[in-house]
Amino acid sequence: MRLTAHDVTYTYPRGDHQVLAGVDFEIPDGASAAIIGPSGSGKTTLLSLMGHLLPMQHGTIHALDSHGREHSLAATASWVLQTVSLLPDRTALDNVAVGAYSDGASRADARERSLKYLAQVGLAGREHDPARILSGGEAQRVAIARALASHRPIVLADEPTGQLDATTSSTVLDAMIGAHRERTVVIVTHDPEVAARCDLVLELRDGRIHERQSAPA
């Protein structure tokens, strides 16, 4: 799924300034894009507009398939939020299965997907632990596995590696980007190493995107 944004502007109803002031970008199908920029520059706001968590005020954001047909981002994107929330008394496996069920998976398929994505984020063997005993970084990885288990063609992730060390972060990126680039991934990050792994780097500055090709780390 290709993602395009054109002239997106946004001011919070109670805000005192325009957070986004004419954002334009294009992310090709199957590509990974890092959104970087200082704290408060509007990264979460932009991701929220992309995922329909905030109403658009001006401009357009489209998800287009290979035939140029438009799809709703609300239906085609899965989320990793900046604040991870899991069902505390359910197991890691059950939490990931929620993602698969949202895609209409059967019980058996959901279990299979959950085991697969938990392993991909480095949590093999932790499937039956209740979410409440997981560390911050482990919980974050369960939330990523849950998003991947939905098999939606777009993943929007807000600081998904914020609590991870470099090695674990790299493992998680492998899982998110996918061996076959089967999904389009947008990752908000403060980590230059994560940005360097993405195909595109979109830097938010003064409410606009300044695009550059990612240089290898």
Ligand SMILES: Nc1ncnc2c1ncn2[C@@H]1O[C@H](COP(=O)(O)OP(=O)(O)OP(=O)(O)O)[C@@H](O)[C@H]1O
């Ligand atoms: N609900 C709100 N009402 C008013 N202003 C808001 C609201 N949410 C965010 N803002 C403001 O919008 C600006 C952009 O916030 P946003 O959360 O998008 O930044 P960010 O780039 O994600 O920052 P961080 O790296 O700290 O997560 C900030 O100045 C913030 O104070």
Ligand SMILES: [Mg+2]
């Ligand atoms: Mg943010």
